[in-house]
Amino acid sequence: MGKYQADAKQLLADIGGKENVAAVTHCATRMRFVLNDQSKANEKAIEEIPSVKGMFTNAGQFQVIIGNDVADFYNDFSAISGIEGVSKEQSKVAAKQNQNIVQRIIGVLAEIFTPLLPAIIVGGLMLGFRNFLEGVPLDALGGQTITESSVFWNGVNGFLWLPCEAIFHFLPVGITWSITRKMGTTQILGIVLGITLVSPQLLNAYAVNGTSAADIAQNWTWDFGFFTIDKIGYQAQVIPAMLAGFLLVYLEKFFRKHIPEAVSMIFVPLFSLLPTILAAHMILGPIGWKIGSGISFVVNAGLTSSFSWLFSLIFGGLYAPLVITGLHHTTLAIDSQLVADFGSTNLWPMIMLSNIAQGTAVLAVYFQHRGNKKEEQISVPATISAYLGVTEPAMFGINLKYVYPFIAAMVGSAIGGMLITITNTRALGIGVGGLPGFLSFKINNYPMVFASMLVTMVITFVMTYVFRNVKALNKLEPEYDEGGLAMATAGGAGSGPAVSVMDTKDASTAVATPDMVTQEMIYAPVEGEVIMIGEVADPVFSQKMMGDGFAVRPKGQEIYAPVAGTITSIFATKHAIGILTPAGAEVLVHMGLDTVELNGAPFDVKVTEGASVTSETLLAVMDLTAVKAAGKGTDVVVAFTNREKIAGVTLEQTGEIAEQSQIGYVTVKG
Structure with a gap:
């Protein structure tokens, strides 16, 4: 009998039985179910299963947090239920049955715009700085702006327009690229399509309102003899770029199915790209412009009206x-x-x-x-x-x-x-x-x-x-005794004995408590910024569902062991590694956020199961560029998952730090 057979059997019953499971898979820490009827899942009963650390629903998937041993749990679950697992992508497809059309549209929008956010945010900051340089007269400068009084800052102001223009004027390029990336089609075609919407050959979108119809007809058209097309650019326009991007995607998918593979490299891009460019300038662009302008007009009108x-x-x-x-x-x-x-x-x-x-x-x-x-x-x-x-x-x-x-x-x-x-x-x-x-x-x-x-x-x-x-x-509000320690109300969160953690720089000293404990050193696994685990943009880690720990926002790519111990598991997709310390702490090193979907591509693991490691042992190399390009977070999370043995995690250093540097200690119960 497997280690988790009893828990797996109970979980199967509590999620509504085999007939309620449309698909199941797992990642480094979680069982991921697509349920036919999620209301049949008895969440209170599931919480009582010993090996379950938490649960939540995301993108149509009912996710049950198990921890480092999720692979063993999954095997026992499969044996008990007779349900074969599916791939991550198949699970995503199945999960759509639990999403309505609005949720699906929102999900697509999120995946399109999320990779663009870093550029948009930094562009907004640079625009604000340029506004200060060129638009604010200062008494200390005799009523002049900084750009008027300084050749250097005038040059800085002019130079900063280069990235600002690239971010905002050429935003359609980013949108069409992101759509092809999200939909799994040829990304370079998306980039080319975006460029055709903002080409210097076109009348800039910002100049259209100041250009007469006669001028456009005479100087800004392609004349094909029996019809003309306006040479209008779509700088900073969102909806025209989205409409064109989706048309390109669906044309490419259509032609890939119907054109022989031997000539597909030539004809699929040709038949996909050219009709899309034509449609973008004749139909989709003008329509999208009107839709986008209409939406912004309504929102702006609402926020500037008497009812604002x-x-x-x-x-x-x-x-x-x-x-x-x-x-x-x-x-x-x-x-x-x-x-x-x-x-x-x-x-x-x-x-x-x-x-x-x-x-x-x-x-x-x-x-x-x-x-x-x-x-x-x-x-x-x-x-x-x-x-x-x-x-x-x-x-x-x-x-x-x-x-x-x-x-x-x-x-x-x-x-x-x-x-x-x-x-x-x-x-x-x-x-x-x-x-x-x-x-x-x-x-x-x-x-x-x-x-x-x-x-x-x-x-x-x-x-x-x-x-x-x-x-x-007021839900789960703690009450306080005179000593200031939080005591949970009946049935509330945080129930259980309080644990005192020694606050000392001498990490080699054991704490004197009724139960013997051991303190083990913690090291930075990668060069970067050490942060508290609560700052990680994934609720499974930030809410400590996987246990206490910390994370590093990496600058380097080499991932070292954060503790001394033995490698107990290497996940099939290479993004997570388990370590057992001599005192019995189970440590999960999770590289990136939601990177299980990358199927190991950005990770080169350098260790094997059973190997002994120290802080000087290179665990893996993570390709940060590839992780970022996939739209995933790069945080390297270190979680101590067997919470019953962890008395506390103490970080003595946070912020910028070199890899292999000692940053604190973990207190492990005997």
């Missing part, structure tokens, strides 16, 4: 729930179109304030729960992360857990969003969605931007205290 206070109050309050559903990805396209049409956006400022509100709510919970050392490991980094624009650790790690801080953040965001909107304070583009977001505004807007931030933070902080006393909004 109501529109902004609703959107500001409901943006955080949109993040949970995934609907927030649709705002990226709208923001981009607003910038293209009006030169600025009044939507993104509310998003910035919503992120700040979520961070402030966690900060308030931190003050309310002072003394809860375990929670502080989540709340402190989650606050910092939200203030820098990444809200998932804050929302999933703290605010949704207790509910009342999430509602308080919605109230603060609604009031702040209304204030910044009714004062017509607009951003030059999409920037960092947190406190640094002020850099995306004109400098003369700074007073109102800071005032809106302050109002959002104050209201959120106060309402977090107020809503704490509303029982209907």
Whole structure:
């Protein structure tokens, strides 16, 4: 009998039996089910299964967290159920049965725009800096701008337009590339298509409104004798690029099925690309332009009308729930179109304030729960992360857990969003969605931007205290004894004995406790920035479902062992490695986020199962460029998964650090 046969049998019953399983697969830590009827899954019963560490639903998949031994669990599950596993891609296809058409569209939008976000954000920051250089007269310079008074800064300002133009004017190139990447077709054709939409041969989209119809007819057309096509560019246009990109994808897929392989390299690109370019300039481009302009006009009209206070109050309050559903990805396209049409956006400022509100709510919970050392490991980094624009650790790690801080953040965001909107304070583009977001505004807007931030933070902080006393909004709230240690209420989270972790620089000293413990050194597995595990943009890790630990945002590609021990497992897709330390800590080294889908391509593993390792042992080489190109996170996560043996993880160093550097210790129970 397998080690997990009893648990696997119980899990099969609790998810509704064999007939309720449409597909099953697994990654480095989780069983991934596609269920025919998810309501049949008894989540309370599943939580009681000894080997289950947690569960959640994502993209139509019911995911059950097992840990390092998920492969053994999967084998026992297959033997018990008689269900054969499927590939990750097959599982994704099957999961679509649990998604409605809106969820599928949103999922596609997310996968298209997510790889573009780093460029869009940095572009917004550079535009804000250029605005300061060339648009703000300073008394110290005799009423001149910095560019007017300095040759150097005038040169810097001119040079910065190069990347800004590449990011925003040539945005259609990124969109068409991302669509072909997402849909699995030829990416270079997507790039070529995008270039044909923004070519210098075309009349720039920003000059169209200032050019007469007669001038366009005379100087900006292709004349084919019996018909003409306008030579109009689609710089910064979102929907024309999306329509053209999807047409290219479907034409390529169609012709690949019907053209013999021997000549497909010639005729598939030819028959796919040329008709798409023609359709883009004759039909899709003009239609898409009108659709995009119509959407941005409606949004802009709503946010500048006499009812702007109501529109902004609703959107500001409901943006955080949109993040949970995934609907927030649709705002990226709208923001981009607003910038293209009006030169600025009044939507993104509310998003910035919503992120700040979520961070402030966690900060308030931190003050309310002072003394809860375990929670502080989540709340402190989650606050910092939200203030820098990444809200998932804050929302999933703290605010949704207790509910009342999430509602308080919605109230603060609604009031702040209304204030910044009714004062017509607009951003030059999409920037960092947190406190640094002020850099995306004109400098003369700074007073109102800071005032809106302050109002959002104050209201959120106060309402977090107020809503704490509303029982209907308070879930799993801990009570406190006089010593300040959090004690969970009956049935609440965090129940169990408190553990004291020694705070000392002498990591070789054992802690004197009733149970014998051992402290083992922890080392940075890769060069980069060491962060708390609560900052990882994956709730499975940030909420410590896999156990305590830390992560590194890598600068290097060589991944070393974070502890001394023995290699116990190497996942088939090479992205995760298990290590057992001499004291009995089970360590998972997880390279990248959601990289199981890459099927091992970016990873070159240098060790074998059973090998002894130290901090000087090279575990693997991770191709960062390939991971980023696939749209995946690069964080290297180190999690101590057998929580029953881990008394605490102490990091003595965070921030930038070299690989193999000692950063702390783990305390392991005997």
